[in-house]
Amino acid sequence: MAGAVESSLVNEDTSGTETIAASAVGLAAVLFALSLAALFEFVAITDPIAGVSMVVLLGALLVVLGAAVVAFGVGSRLGYVATQPRPSAGLVASVAFAGLWFVVGGLVASQTLGLGTVGWGATALVTGGVAFAATALPREDIGSTLPAGSLAILTGVIFLAGIIGPSWVWDLGWEQQASFNAEFAIPVVTAFCSLLAGWASAKAYGGFGARGRHVGAYVLVYLNALSIIAVLFLLVAFTVLKGLPGLFNGLAFGPGAGPETTLFGVTFTLPVSWPFVMNGVALLNDINGVLPAIVGTIWLVIGAVVFAVPLGVGAAVFITEYAERGRFTQVVEVATNGLWSTPSIVFGLFGLAFLVPRLGNGKSLLAGMLTLGFMLLPLVVITSREAMLAVPDEYRDASAALGVSKWQTVRSIVLPAALPGIVTGIILGVGRIAGETAPILLTMSGSVAPPGSQTVDVIGGFEFTTAPPFVDNPELLQATSALPYQLYSLITAGVGQSSNIANIDEFRWATALILLVVVLSFYAVGIATRYYFRRKLQHE
Amino acid sequence: MTETTQSTDAEQAAESTQTTGIDIEGGTGQPLEVTSGETREQTRDEWVEYEFDGAAKLAVEDLDVYYGDDHALKSVSMEIPENSVTALIGPSGCGKSTFLRCLNRMNDRIKAARIDGSVALEGEEIYQDGVNLVELRKRVGMVFQSPNPFPKSIRDNISYGPRKHGDLETGFLAGLLGRSDDDAVDDLVERSLRQAALWDEVQDRLDDNALGLSGGQQQRLCIARALATDPEVLLMDEPASALDPIATSKIEDLVHELAEDYTVVIVTHNMQQAARISDQTAVFLTGGELVEYGETEQVFEDPESQRVEDYISGKFG
Numbered sequence A: 001m002a003g004a005v006e007s008s009l010v011n012e013d014t015s016g017t018e019t020i021a022a023s024a025v026g027l028a029a030v031l032f033a034l035s036l037a038a039l040f041e042f043v044a045i046t047d048p049i050a051g052v053s054m055v056v057l058l059g060a061l062l063v064v065l066g067a068a069v070v071a072f073g074v075g076s077r078l079g080y081v082a083t084q085p086r087p088s089a090g091l092v093a094s095v096a097f098a099g100l101w102f103v104v105g106g107l108v109a110s111q112t113l114g115l116g117t118v119g120w121g122a123t124a125l126v127t128g129g130v131a132f133a134a135t136a137l138p139r140e141d142i143g144s145t146l147p148a149g150s151l152a153i154l155t156g157v158i159f160l161a162g163i164i165g166p167s168w169v170w171d172l173g174w175e176q177q178a179s180f181n182a183e184f185a186i187p188v189v190t191a192f193c194s195l196l197a198g199w200a201s202a203k204a205y206g207g208f209g210a211r212g213r214h215v216g217a218y219v220l221v222y223l224n225a226l227s228i229i230a231v232l233f234l235l236v237a238f239t240v241l242k243g244l245p246g247l248f249n250g251l252a253f254g255p256g257a258g259p260e261t262t263l264f265g266v267t268f269t270l271p272v273s274w275p276f277v278m279n280g281v282a283l284l285n286d287i288n289g290v291l292p293a294i295v296g297t298i299w300l301v302i303g304a305v306v307f308a309v310p311l312g313v314g315a316a317v318f319i320t321e322y323a324e325r326g327r328f329t330q331v332v333e334v335a336t337n338g339l340w341s342t343p344s345i346v347f348g349l350f351g352l353a354f355l356v357p358r359l360g361n362g363k364s365l366l367a368g369m370l371t372l373g374f375m376l377l378p379l380v381v382i383t384s385r386e387a388m389l390a391v392p393d394e395y396r397d398a399s400a401a402l403g404v405s406k407w408q409t410v411r412s413i414v415l416p417a418a419l420p421g422i423v424t425g426i427i428l429g430v431g432r433i434a435g436e437t438a439p440i441l442l443t444m445s446g447s448v449a450p451p452g453s454q455t456v457d458v459i460g461g462f463e464f465t466t467a468p469p470f471v472d473n474p475e476l477l478q479a480t481s482a483l484p485y486q487l488y489s490l491i492t493a494g495v496g497q498s499s500n501i502a503n504i505d506e507f508r509w510a511t512a513l514i515l516l517v518v519v520l521s522f523y524a525v526g527i528a529t530r531y532y533f534r535r536k537l538q539h540e
Numbered sequence B: 001m002t003e004t005t006q007s008t009d010a011e012q013a014a015e016s017t018q019t020t021g022i023d024i025e026g027g028t029g030q031p032l033e034v035t036s037g038e039t040r041e042q043t044r045d046e047w048v049e050y051e052f053d054g055a056a057k058l059a060v061e062d063l064d065v066y067y068g069d070d071h072a073l074k075s076v077s078m079e080i081p082e083n084s085v086t087a088l089i090g091p092s093g094c095g096k097s098t099f100l101r102c103l104n105r106m107n108d109r110i111k112a113a114r115i116d117g118s119v120a121l122e123g124e125e126i127y128q129d130g131v132n133l134v135e136l137r138k139r140v141g142m143v144f145q146s147p148n149p150f151p152k153s154i155r156d157n158i159s160y161g162p163r164k165h166g167d168l169e170t171g172f173l174a175g176l177l178g179r180s181d182d183d184a185v186d187d188l189v190e191r192s193l194r195q196a197a198l199w200d201e202v203q204d205r206l207d208d209n210a211l212g213l214s215g216g217q218q219q220r221l222c223i224a225r226a227l228a229t230d231p232e233v234l235l236m237d238e239p240a241s242a243l244d245p246i247a248t249s250k251i252e253d254l255v256h257e258l259a260e261d262y263t264v265v266i267v268t269h270n271m272q273q274a275a276r277i278s279d280q281t282a283v284f285l286t287g288g289e290l291v292e293y294g295e296t297e298q299v300f301e302d303p304e305s306q307r308v309e310d311y312i313s314g315k316f317g
């Protein structure tokens, strides 16, 4: 063990310094959250918080954070803090800091000091080089704290000094007139600096060395995952908040409040009245709604699934269990992958040119269902095939050894074992097709703001006829609307402004929210189904 | 240290001369291949002759199996008596599993495999046109090396074969039509599990997933599953090789009991196990040759072949 530095197994007397490092990590997390909130306009950067404006607060916090990080590094170097740093912070960190400081130096020189190309180029090179040296040459405790901490301090000072203030705009001077404004730049820069300083203080918290790197990476990964979840959550929350007023407009409960409904021959009045999801758009409506589009979307997805899933699973069974593995299966694989990547507008055009003329020569629900079914088909084939290939051959051998025929083995052993995978594929596919606009636009869209009376009634539409094929369903051959399409036309064409939709913006957001709810409900059904099948396959 | 190295060198030298000079024809008319440590000798036909009372359940004659160009089994002939345990032993890669899979035509499922020769089950040739594979595999059941229960409940695992053969009707429609054999299923499940000595351990959890059982229990479940189709012959390919000693001894006891009603053919690489449980033993050696076949006691205590004696005493393999 010559040359290895002995470090004690149990660190003693670390409470004080560890608390400081931990608070620095916490401060970084708070800053990160604040900057995200500012980025998504939950707080404006000019809002006063505790008497000071947001920008000043962010700047001050950054200075404090940076100072803490630098102080910790220097304290460790001077031996006031017990740590186990490596001789150097490493090449990756050095290159990253060099690049970062190159950019910072260049920006400060060209934008703040107003130097010319040669001037800012030289400054950038110098700052980058210094940062590289400052990271690579000293011990790890200095190398990973000093560049990060001083960047945070510099940024904080720039905010505090008002060099970048609320009214700051950086016109890039391009023809496209692109510019960065303060509302965007300040949160993004703050988030970045807090990530960096958070990483450095996490390393300090771990006492540098192997453990420090572990903690640093952990904090980075954690904050990254959190911000992804936060963005997702914000997106949904944003839509929900904007959509709720329009969605619940005119909601009323009580016996007899709702419209008269006939279900399986029984007529009754619903105890709720929810105009947005029970009405269409009509001049005489008090409150308009999107019922035809909701029903259209639901039938569209059901139709596409009913069309694509049996075909797709059947094809997958054939190419996995029956066809010889070779050229043919390879071609099928390439073709299905290619089909899945085909843009939806191409499918739409196919539907328009091929299906529409053959199905009553007009846009129709059926044409839309089939077009979306064709879109769904390749994904169902791909995922079902993968799921079936993942079923162990031992099951097939065991079944064959019991004298069970191939088809029965596929049906009773392979398909049940592959079902969770197949359902996953369907979930993904439905998520895509339910939100498709282009194919619907070309193959089934009718009126952009249909009245409630145009709601398709697929079940009620079946009629028996005396001539083959003996059933007929005119509802399937009607043009109708779907939520993504209605949303698209409401926004781009400004449709609806002419009719009596009172608050068009509310109406749009409520439509978006309903679309989200419909798609998420399909997801929920899919996930519940998958859970059910999985439970059956696994013990516990 | 030095001695071992020297002897290994010597063996390697001997081996290389042997492989270059494979002009010696074995008794089966095949070139003789040997691994290091084996002595060279010709296999004699009388070593694989085994006299027993009664008719043969399975009669194999001049069976050759090829995997592509690889000649895995070389002209194997043997007769297997009814209601007894026949052990197949030999070093790995000598074709024991291949031979076993020929007995219920599971080799049909391997694309590269080509089979020549004849196997007769109670005098009926199974390698001819028009053989009903479903019927054959119902009569000749199989248990695999690693336990492979289906991801279904214990009950469904057992009743799977008979249900798929149409011997039992269950399910919604059968229930509606009053033809449901639910009671018969319960009987079958209990009988098969008792035969496989598993009933006491699982009788309260028949609806639990079979994957929740321990390895030894899973293997006995696989035996019960094979017994549920009411076979005459049970083929077992190293059924205990993945199990701990206690589970192994349970399987051994079970094999012993099963031999009263079934013809058991069991592959094992464990010679003590073969000696303990079998009535007759067949020894396969490198190259896919059946070298000796006879009463277990005779094969283990007084083998006619020098190679078999070397193998049994652990000189190679």
Ligand SMILES: Nc1ncnc2c1ncn2[C@@H]1O[C@H](COP(=O)(O)OP(=O)(O)O)[C@@H](O)[C@H]1O
Pocket (backbone or CB within 6 Å): B067, B070, B072, B090, B091, B092, B093, B094, B095, B096, B097, B098, B099, B110, B112
């Ligand atoms: N599916 C297969 N494809 C090609 N060769 C095989 C296959 N199964 C077995 N073999 C070959 O046949 C020979 C005998 O194998 P096997 O019967 O599994 O031996 P054992 O069970 O005695 O260990 C080996 O050389 C092996 O490589």
Ligand SMILES: [Mg+2]
Pocket (backbone or CB within 6 Å): B096, B097, B098, B237
């Ligand atoms: Mg084997």
